[in-house]
Amino acid sequence: MLEQRYLEFIEQTFIKYAKVNTRSDENSTSIPTTTGQIKLAQLIRDDLREIGVKNVVYDKNDGYLVVTLPANDIVEAKPIGFIAHLDTADFPAEHIQPQVHPAYDGKDVVLNEAAGIIMRVSDFPNLKNYRGQRLITSDGTTLLGADDKAGIAAAITAIKYLNEHPNIKHGEVRFAFGPDEEIGLGAKRFDVEKFKVAFAYTLDNGLPGQLENETFNAAQAKIVIQGTAVHPGNAYGLMVNAITLANRLVAALPIDEVPEKSKGRDGFFLVTSFSATIAEAKLNIIIRDFDKEAFANKKKLLQQIVARLNGEFFNEQKVFLKITDQYHNIADTIKQHPYITDLILQVYTKLGLKPVIHPFRGGTDGNALTEKGIPTPNLFNGGENFHGQYEFVTTEAMLQVSQTILAILAQHYQNNK
Structure with a gap:
């Protein structure tokens, strides 16, 4: 001692x-x-x-x-x-x-x-x-x-x-x-x-x-959603509400794969920031998992969600995603x-x-x-x-x-x- x-x-x-x-x-x-x-x-x-x-x-x-x-x-x-x-x-x-x-x-x-x-x-x-x-x-x-x-x-x-x-x-x-x-x-x-x-x-x-x-495998996803803001009285067929798209994106993530429901070797998604107007929304999401395959699948899932949202606008991209690996x-x-x-x-x-x-x-x-x-x-x-x-x-x-x-x-x- x-x-x-x-x-x-x-x-x-x-x-x-x-x-x-x-x-x-x-x-x-x-x-x-x-x-x-x-x-x-x-x-x-x-x-x-x-x-x-x-x-x-x-x-x-x-x-x-x-x-x-x-x-x-x-x-x-x-x-x-x-x-x-x-x-x-x-x-x-x-x-x-x-x-x-x-x-x-x-x-x-x-x-x-x-x-x-x-x-x-x-x-x-x-x-x-x-x-x-x-x-x-x-x-x-x-x-x-x-x-x-x-x-x-x-x-x-x-x-x-x-x-x-x-x-x-x-x-x-x-x-x-x-x-x-x-x-x-x-x-x-x-x-x-x-x-x-x-x-x-x-x-x-x-x-x-x-x-x-x-340790975890870790990645950070930065998402920008470009909306179209017009007067709500004339919005039919014109308005693209970035807030609505952002909410739909978050809602599409697995509901139980979050930190507050994870322990041991469970991985998760965590929305760490969310700011939005009708014209633009910005989200930051971190992705964590111990297993390499599960980690890769989590990143793939987020890419699929973004692709699905963009698919609603034919050839026009509204949701932009950048995933960066942080550590392994x-x-x-x-x-x-x-x-x-x-x-x-x-x-x-x-x-x-x-x-x-x-x-x-x-x-x-x-x-x-x-x-x-x-x-x-x-x-x-x-x-x-x-x-x-x-x-x-x-x-x-x-x-x-x-x-x-x-x-x-x-x-x-x-x-x-």
Whole structure:
């Protein structure tokens, strides 16, 4: 177990990072998409240099901060990496005020008394699992940023520990802190030539003991419907109501293949935005599925629906569809490298963590990195209720992430010495 001073360090580090607004912006063309992410990367760089880490490089071309700790013994262990992301989700992130609830009593948590914002155990029964721990929340008006600053703080704490305990033998290890994960851009831009590792783990959403070695296949559909607006009194045979067509398109999607009715390995369609007038409608739909064939069929179904609507107007196209693949399931690649999973199972057993291997109902930086030749499943960062005002993490859970990183390095060294 890490000493008490590391508990204090990880909490203070997390709170400092959480206060920096790093919300990414999908409409920006800058790299990173927001200046707050640069500010955080530079803050992390300065903190690492202060604790004595020498090889810390920030690359303005892709927005990544890469840290390299050299092997401190002659060992055949292949270099491995850990990755956490700088940005937070599309939710208010200005003036984040982290609140620490020491020795949490397992009851409802008043986040903001003046605004009447309460995180109730009846809504979030998982809170009871953290009784007695140091619970950290926002003030209820913003997200907290545990996704993924909990992962960052845990990585920094592990680096600090290794730097202060050179007697702990390990092979070469690299850490990367990158931007724009929430909008799927960061890892696609990452120049992995400076991150030469055999495999890596993301420290993203999840609970201790978790391993996510499978993700969705993901695509985004952008649809524009061109209507014809005329006076309703003279509309017969002339008006084409884009709102009506948009509603018909959405109604033609499978009624049960939506997130609120999906779990496990179920896929779904999700309309994420819908704006319309009679003259024009714009829709954004995301498509998700674990199975390659089912994923392809979902895209095909949407194309058929659009073709059917266009068919009503003879040779004139009214509905325009563009489908873009966002990322692909990492499962096939991870299965080709069983050591990556076996290593984690060895570590979890030694730490007394119950392994929970399941598909991640989303994507991480690991999707792009895996496609670039670095197999990268996801571990955990210890937080819960991500992407909203009820997000939380405990100091103890973050420290468990740090302990897991250290145990992975120690086991990997033992396996290859």
